Amino acid sequence: MPPVLPTPIVSTAWLAAHLHEPSLRVFDASWYLPSAGRNPREEFATAHIPGAVYADLDALADETAPFPHTLAAPDVLAQRLGALGIGDDTLVVVYDNSGQHFSAPRLWWMIKTLGHHNVAVLDGGLVAWQREQRPVSPSITSYTPAHFTPSFDASRWRDLEAMRATVSGGREQVVDARSLGRFSGSEAEPRAGVRGGHMPGAHHVHYASVVHSDGSLFGADDLRARFIDAGVDINAPITASCGTGITACAVLLALDVAGARHTALYDGSWTEWGSQSDTPVITG
Known part of the structure; x- marks a missing residue:
């Protein structure tokens, strides 16, 4: 049996020590917004952690859904994850090259929501790995396909109707991971037809505010303090939202490290909420 990950985040030193673990x-x-002008596949082909495989979040999403990055049906996603080489006994570490835990937590959340808990995010990602002058490779490899048995945890996922009930009844806290400008409505949304602002009662915790300047995640105590400062009770149910369900997962990762145990993702996030004609929106 592979080693069990003790936390949802692992250090570069831990990964370097376990890089040749057969089950890893x-x-x-x-993944980046189009405005970033970056091509993650090309960057991966130039340099990545030796043995790593590129996981395309767009290719793993439900391509029939009207909004980006929608979670695919459990059996479909399980098949796609299995094709990548993730099986029931697999130890999984995910990372990205943003330096801020921008998109890797989304894959972490997807895998966990499908019932596979032996998964963690590499703290600081490829930026930290290269800063420490650890080896990188341009070699493109693949893992042997494996069998992934899905066990969908519906408690970790929210749709539009659930969010309507949450906003009208206040039964869960909502944490918005977008920039303050997008949250307030002073900054235009990057997608046409989406209103600016936020859900009534939402708390603002920008995804980049939970990491140090070097991209490493704050410790549990500091994270708890930051959520308290934002008016968030980590002991009560929390649903995270962002633009399309990517960076909200970075906040969910931070909440997990902080000790929150009742968290979920609004999968459609602001792209869905802000594009409806009858959903309440607060600006300012």
């Missing part, structure tokens, strides 16, 4: 699968889950 390492994935680069880098």
Whole structure:
């Protein structure tokens, strides 16, 4: 049996020590907004952690859904994850090249939501790995396909109707991971037809505010303090939202490290909420 990951985040030193573990699968889950002008596949082909495989978040999403990055049906996603080499007994470490835990937590959340808990995010990602002058490779490899048995945890996922009930009844806290400008409505949304602002009662915790300047995640005590400062009770149910369900997962990762145990993702996030004609929106 592979070693069990003690936390949802692992250090570069831990990964370096376990890189040749037979059951380990390492994935680069880098993804960027079009405005970033970056091509994650090309960057991966130039340099990645030796043995890592690129995991395309767009290819793993439900391609029939009207909004980006929608979670695919459990059996479909399980088949796609299995094709990448993730099986029931696989140890999984995911990272990205943003330096801020931008997109890797999304793959972490997807795998956990499908019932596989032996998965963690590499703290600081490829930026930290290269800063420490650890080896990288341009060699493109693949893992042997494996069988992934899905066990969908519906408690970790919210749709539009669930969010309507949450906003109208206040039964869960909502944490928005977008920039303050997008949260307030002073900054235009990057997608046409999406209103600016936030859900009534939402708390603002920008995804980049939970990491140090070097991209490493704050410790549990500091994270708890930051959520308290934002008015968030980590002992009560929390649903995270962002633009399309990517960076909200970075906040979910931080909440997990902080000790929160009742968290979920609004999968459609602001792209879905802000594009409806009848959903309440607060600005300012």
